């Protein structure tokens with residue numbers, strides 16, 4: 489996801505950002521664990537009269553049991569908020585669907601960036617739905633779409649939370665963009681491309697992902713500084729504080745997130761082409777490392793129609 493942090497730009501972190509200074513999470517890592525809609529979770533049952541027990545699924549539970557069992561988890565509450573922007577049928581453009589609830593201006597802005605994508609890149613993506621949210625926040629790793637209430641924030645003051653510019657829901661194939669992002673034309677493109685790349689990453693296969701990971705390992709060994717987006721940058725800094733060889737550390741979740749975010753930032757950088765802002769504050773990766781990344785991306789052929797399977801065979 490591109491959280492505020494993710495996509496960069498201002499600082500909410502920067503990435504997608506703007507608001508706060510708390511690092512956000514990577515969109516791709518915001519995987520919703522199930523498709524069970526919020527309203528299908530058990531609700532607190534009220535007993536009739538003063539009966540102390542209520543029969544549920546053949547068992548007898550106390551009121552306390554019911555209250556605690558029925559309370560949805562934070563993850564479930566977050567998942568449920570995606571429903572606020574989901575839609576059945578959207579406006580088709582560039583191989584994607586745009587929410588019918590978007591304004592004409594928002595649709596035009598997204599269509600502009602989608603139509604600039606190389607067809608070969610777009611063809612490698614699944615059909616996605618794009619939506620806009622007035623508010624996009626996360627608590628820990630849980631993304632809330634139009635659903636972060638003051639009470640919720642107050643209940644979770646001990647967890648990191650931040651506003652996001654965008655979030656990708658991989659299993660649901662949704663990209664949700666925060667409405668204020670549309671005020672910055674190029675940032676919208678940069679963050680949109682980053683999010684789309686989150687859907688390409690799982691399709692690369694182990695060989696190609698491993699090849700990109702090896703590239704990043706060699707950068708660490710060479711002491712390469714900087715990144716091509718805040719979402720990879722803050723993870724890289726955290727990893728460097730932990731170890732000189734963070735890919736050997738367990739658990740390796742942060743390293744895996746870093747590799748994925750770095751891929752999405754780098755591919756977005758390439759895809760922007762002439763629209764890229766040469767002096768963007770988040771493009772801090774050194775010249776030589778940047779050239780190596782560009783060569784790797786050229787091999788991936790973001791603009792070519794070479795099937796991914798052919799690329800994998802070359803690496804095998």
Ligand SMILES: [Zn+2]
Nearest residue numbers: 489490514515
């Ligand atoms: Zn991301």
